[in-house]
Amino acid sequence: MAYEMIEVETQGPAAVIRLNRPAALNALCDQLMQELGQALRAADADPAVAAIILTGSEKAFAAGADIKEMQARRFPDTYLNDFIGASWEAVLTIRKPVIAAVAGFALGGGCELAMMCDMILAADNAKFGQPEINLGIIPGAGGSQRLTRAIGKSKAMEMVLTGRMMSAEDAERAGLAARVVPVADLLPEALKIAGKIAGLSAPAVAMAKEAVNAAFELPLREGVRLERRLFLGLFGTEGQQEGMAAFVEKRKPVFK
Numbered sequence: 001m002a003y004e005m006i007e008v009e010t011q012g013p014a015a016v017i018r019l020n021r022p023a024a025l026n027a028l029c030d031q032l033m034q035e036l037g038q039a040l041r042a043a044d045a046d047p048a049v050a051a052i053i054l055t056g057s058e059k060a061f062a063a064g065a066d067i068k069e070m071q072a073r074r075f076p077d078t079y080l081n082d083f084i085g086a087s088w089e090a091v092l093t094i095r096k097p098v099i100a101a102v103a104g105f106a107l108g109g110g111c112e113l114a115m116m117c118d119m120i121l122a123a124d125n126a127k128f129g130q131p132e133i134n135l136g137i138i139p140g141a142g143g144s145q146r147l148t149r150a151i152g153k154s155k156a157m158e159m160v161l162t163g164r165m166m167s168a169e170d171a172e173r174a175g176l177a178a179r180v181v182p183v184a185d186l187l188p189e190a191l192k193i194a195g196k197i198a199g200l201s202a203p204a205v206a207m208a209k210e211a212v213n214a215a216f217e218l219p220l221r222e223g224v225r226l227e228r229r230l231f232l233g234l235f236g237t238e239g240q241q242e243g244m245a246a247f248v249e250k251r252k253p254v255f256k
C-alpha cells in the first residue's frame with residue numbers, strides 16, 4: 001500500500017506507523033486519517049505483528065486537526081457528513097496493543113489521538129495540550145473526556161479552558177504518560193515494549209487490553225465481572241498451561 005502522509009515499516013514484531021506531514025507539523029487532515037486507519041487495520045490483520053507503534057517526528061507527534069482544512073467547514077455539513085467520524089475512531093477498533101510514542105507537540109486532535117492509543121510513551125521534549133479554546137472551539141475527538149479521566153478534573157479543566165500545554169514530566173506525574181524517556185531513546189524504548197508483548201501469550205495480551213479498556217466504559221461491578229469472565233477463559237488457553245508449568249519447572253515460558 002502506497003501512503004503519502006504516513007510511513008509504515010515492520011521492525012521485528014512491531015508495525016511502526018509514522019505520521020509524516022512535516023510541513024504542517026503532522027496536522028491531521030482527512031487524507032492522513034484515512035491512511036492511518038488503513039495502516040492500523042492492515043497491521044491488526046497481520047499475524048507477524050504483535051504490537052503497533054504510532055509515532056511522529058521529533059518536533060511533532062501531531063499539532064492537531066488541520067485548521068486550514070477545518071476553517072471552511074460549516075454546520076450542518078459537519079454533522080451531516082460525519083466530520084470526526086469513522087476515520088478518527090479507527091484506532092479504537094484495533095485489537096492489538098497500540099503504543100503512542102510521542103515527541104514534540106501533541107496538541108488538540110494530536111493529544112486526542114495519543115490518548116486513544118493504549119499507552120503513551122513520552123519523549124522528554126513532548127508537549128501535550130488541548131488548545132482548541134484559542135480557536136473558538138472545544139476538543140472534538142474525545143479530549144474533554146479522555147484527558148479528564150487521565151489527569152482529573154482540575155488539571156484537565158485548566159488545560160481545556162486556557163489551552164495551557166503540559167510538559168512530558170508533568171504528563172507522567174499526572175498519569176497521562178506511562179513513562180518519559182530521552183527523545184533519542186523513544187523508538188527503541190517503544191520497540192522494547194512491543195518486543196516484550198510479542199513474547200507473551202497472545203490471548204492473554206488481547207484480553208488484558210480488553211479488560212483495561214473496559215474500565216473506561218463500564219461501571220465498576222460490570223467491569224469486574226468482565227475481567228472475571230476473561231480471566232476464567234484464559235484457563236482454556238495453552239498460554240496459561242505453559243506460563244504456569246514454566247514457573248513451577250523454574251524455566252522461561254515459551255508462548256506460541
Ligand SMILES: CCCCCCC[C@H](O)CC(=O)SCCNC(=O)CCNC(=O)[C@H](O)C(C)(C)COP(=O)([O-])OP(=O)([O-])OC[C@H]1O[C@@H](n2cnc3c(N)ncnc32)[C@H](O)[C@@H]1OP(=O)([O-])[O-]
Pocket residue numbers: 023024025027028029030033063064065066067068069083084088105107108109110112131132135138139140141143
Ligand atoms: C479530519 C479532521 C477531524 C478533526 C477532529 C479533531 C478535533 C480537535 O479536537 C480539534 C483540533 O485539533 S484544533 C487544532 C488544535 N491545535 C492547535 O491549535 C495547534 C496549532 N499549531 C500551533 O499552535 C503551532 O503551530 C505550534 C505551537 C504547534 C508550533 O509553532 P511553530 O514551531 O512556530 O510552528 P508553526 O510555524 O506555527 O507551524 C509550522 C507549519 O505547520 C502548520 N500547522 C501547525 N499546526 C497546524 C494545524 N493544527 N493545522 C494546520 N496547519 C498547522 C503551520 O500553519 C505552519 O505552516 P505554514 O505553511 O508555514 O503556515
